[in-house]
Amino acid sequence: MGNLKKLSSLSLYYNSFNGTIPEELFKNQFLEQVYLNGNQLSGSIPFSVGEMTSLKALWLHENVPSGVLPSSIVNCTKMEELYLLDNQLSGSLPETLSEIKGLRLFDATNNSFTGDISFSFEDCNLEIFILSYNDIKENNLSGPIPPEIGNCRSLIWLELGSNRLNESTGAGGTVGLFALYGQTLR
Template sequence: MIANLTGPIPNEIGNLLKLESLGLGENSLSGSIPVGIFNMSTLRELDLADNQLSGVLPSNMCHGLHNLEYIDLGGNNFSGAIPASISNCSKLIEIILYDNKFSGPIPNSIGNLRRLEFLDLSGNNLTSESSSPESGLFTSLTGCISLRYIRVGDNPLNGVLPRSIGNLSISVEWLDVGNCGLGGNIPDGIGNLSNLVFLSLSDNSWTGSVPNTIWGLQKLQNLDLINISLTGPLPRGLCGLQSLEELCLTQNQISGSIPGCFNNLTSLGYLDIAFNRLTSTLPMGLWDLKGLQEVNLSSNLLRGPLAPEMGELKNLTRLDLSNNQFSGKIPSSIWSLENLDHLSLANNSLQGSIPDNL
């Protein structure tokens, strides 16, 4: 990487007719991309990420880039549409355009890129090309048989997540559709994506509850369902996700109890179900999860005493049980949580004295 370059990209770069890789990322370059770069037929990698570049992509941008496999323009100020002709770069494996000002529809033609593995269009002003969800972006992406990474969050896609989401390539490992203005039910087909390790549906307006088909995501490590208007109880299907490391369900309307089978989540390190309507005692199995590092169950209607077994969570660094209805004494075993750096038990009905050994 060449550091601290400023000003425009020299037009003369387009004269390097044998160049295969151009990496100018993480500088302070400005202006537009010289037209000559789009005629470099030998170019396989184009990395201009994290600069101050602007302008629009030419409608025939792939006319000369026959061998392009990797394009990263993320973290710039590009605007205008993503050309439908991008599918003419048929060898593309990675498309990275995050955090720009691209607008207009995401072209369904991207679904013709059968070698595509990595797609990051997050943080723009992009919409869906079709008003029908079953013929829109996610349906078109079912043609990308090698796809592993999909990140389209923070775009006004609106509409619903189609049933066809379950027909995406079995190779998909990462799916981020957070803050996309999506609504309706979370499709049952989401459980077909059995190789997912990361799933974010946060900051949307889903209706209903999490489908029980989620149990099919046996490799899932991170589940982000923050602020999505979920109602109903926590699905028992969550208990089958034994690879889960982070579970975030804060700011919803989830009611009922924390399932006792949560003790099956033996890989769990981060648990956040704050700002919901949970009404139960804490299941004893929760304290069997010795890998827990952060627990936030604040602002619910949880009740009952705090079990002495909570002192067994030796890896715990943050514990927030505030704004609930817990009663009884603070267990003296809390002193053994020697890695704890944040503890809040505020606004409960706890009684007695603060343990001296705290």
């Protein structure tokens, strides 16, 4: 597939593909949408994902990739949708994630992310930010809820429940739907 240089959309969702996520796929600078969800793809998300400078939608949910979310994802400056739920990703969420200014939808439910939510929400366009949904398997994030999240004026859905987050002060702003299912604020 690495030779399909003019390919702009790839939809291979809900098939029976298995094996590792092919690195050469992520070297196509013209791909705008990649839908690989609902397969049995494993291994790590290749660092070369950052070479996809035209990428707007990446759906990798319901696979079995493991490892960390590569920090090179910040180079996908046109990214609008990033669905990573129901995988085996771990480590911290990259601080650089907030540098993708066009990111509207982010769902990383049912992974094993740890650490705090350390990226900034200033000047963000997020509409949906989900790290836990209806108490399915939680991530293991801790620390305060970033007060800058209140500055994210376009946010209509926020799910952070079933983690180990602390209350933050001075969040300000209005969030249309602020769901903290199963969350104990201290």
